[in-house]
Structure formats: C-alpha cells, structure tokens
Amino acid sequence: MLASLRKIADGLISLSAFVGTLGLIFVxxxxxxxVVGRTFGAPLNGGQDYTQMGMVIIVFGGMALCDKLGGHVSVDIFEARFPDRLNHVMDIFAALLGAAIFVGIAxxxxESSKLSQMLKLSTNIVNLPKWYFQWALSVLALVTAFGMLLRAIELTLGGRRARAEKEIRE
Incomplete structure (x- = not known):
C-alpha cells in the first residue's frame, strides 16, 4: 500500500516539476x-503579466520536488546536540506542519479563485483570467502537501530518512 502511494506521489511530483519546467522555459x-523587442523599440505587450503568472507555475511546480530532495531551508543549530530520536520526531513534525501549511495555501x-472568477478578475495588461493560475497553484500546493504527508508517514514507519545524507557531526 505504502509503496503504491509512493509511486503515485513520485509520479505527481515528477509531473509537477515538469509543469514548473515548462513555466520556466515559457518565462x-x-x-x-x-528584451530583444525593447532593443528595437517594440517590447512584448503583456510581458509583465506573462512573467508574473509564469512565476506562480515555476515556484509551486518545483516545490514538491524541492521537498522530496530535501532542498528546503532548515536551521540545524541544535540538531547536533539533540538525541537522534528527538531529531527524528522533529522531522516528522516538520513534514506534518509543512503539509498543513500547503493544504492551507491550497x-x-x-477560495480566492472563486472570488476572482465571480468578479472576473484578470491581469492588468492582457486580461489573463487570474483564477486559472489560482487553480493551478492550488493543485500544485496539494501535490506538495501530499508528498510531505507521505514523507511524514514513511518517517513514522521508519521506512525513509528525512535527508538524503547525514552531516558528519563533530
């Protein structure tokens, strides 16, 4: 069961990262x-709108992969002084807290997208509907939350380490 959930999560995380990659290429x-257009006196109409909406896809598209690879910032000032068991419990707590935060974001x-849709909110220059990007952000945040929750379960069951490599403690 857990192995099939991991396979689903890995597939969703890969898809999310691919979407983020497409966003990066687009931006x-x-x-x-x-920039080339500005050089010749003809900037891209709506370039700022496309860039802003693309950044949503880039950031949240790569978030799940960043978590999976252990790339989030962590402050480990006291980690070397705590027992391994406490560090393990804190890793589980951090994964659960992260999942809750990303569910809250989603x-x-x-909810904001429903308001954007009702009010027909769009970007300033080219009138891209904002709710499509809000929906995308919500889905990508849920993928991240799913990955974090699964990591917490795996850590609880002892099947997965929190970090790919342990630092050498002096």
Whole structure:
C-alpha cells in the first residue's frame, strides 16, 4: 500500500516539476522576446503579466520536488546536540506542519479563485483570467502537501530518512 502511494506521489511530483519546467522555459522566452523587442523599440505587450503568472507555475511546480530532495531551508543549530530520536520526531513534525501549511495555501487560494472568477478578475495588461493560475497553484500546493504527508508517514514507519545524507557531526 505504502509503496503504491509512493509511486503515485513520485509520479505527481515528477509531473509537477515538469509543469514548473515548462513555466520556466515559457518565462525565459517571454523575457528574451521582451528584451530583444525593447532593443528595437517594440517590447512584448503583456510581458509583465506573462512573467508574473509564469512565476506562480515555476515556484509551486518545483516545490514538491524541492521537498522530496530535501532542498528546503532548515536551521540545524541544535540538531547536533539533540538525541537522534528527538531529531527524528522533529522531522516528522516538520513534514506534518509543512503539509498543513500547503493544504492551507491550497484552500485559501482556491477560495480566492472563486472570488476572482465571480468578479472576473484578470491581469492588468492582457486580461489573463487570474483564477486559472489560482487553480493551478492550488493543485500544485496539494501535490506538495501530499508528498510531505507521505514523507511524514514513511518517517513514522521508519521506512525513509528525512535527508538524503547525514552531516558528519563533530
């Protein structure tokens, strides 16, 4: 059961990272076209709108992969002084807290998307509907939350370490 959940989570995380990669390629092309266009006196109309919405996809698209690889910032000032068991419990707590935060982000942004849809809110220049990007953010945040929750379960059952490599303690 846990292995199949991990396989599903890995697939969703890979898809999320792929979507983030597509967003990065798109934003890079937008900036390139805009800069070249400005050189010739014809900037890309709506470049700022495309870049802002693309950043949503880039950041939240890569968030689940960042968590899976242990890339989030951690402050380990006291980790070397705590027993391994306490560090393990804190890793589980951090994963659960992260999952709760990302579920909260997904819920809040989804609720905001309903308001954006009702009021027909869009970007300033090219009138891209904002709720599509809010929906995307919500889904990508839920993928991150799912990965964090699964990591907490795996840590609890002792099947997965919190970090890929342990630091050498002096």
């Amino acid at each position: 890079t092309l937008v900036v390139l076209v805009d 819920y809040t942004v989804y």
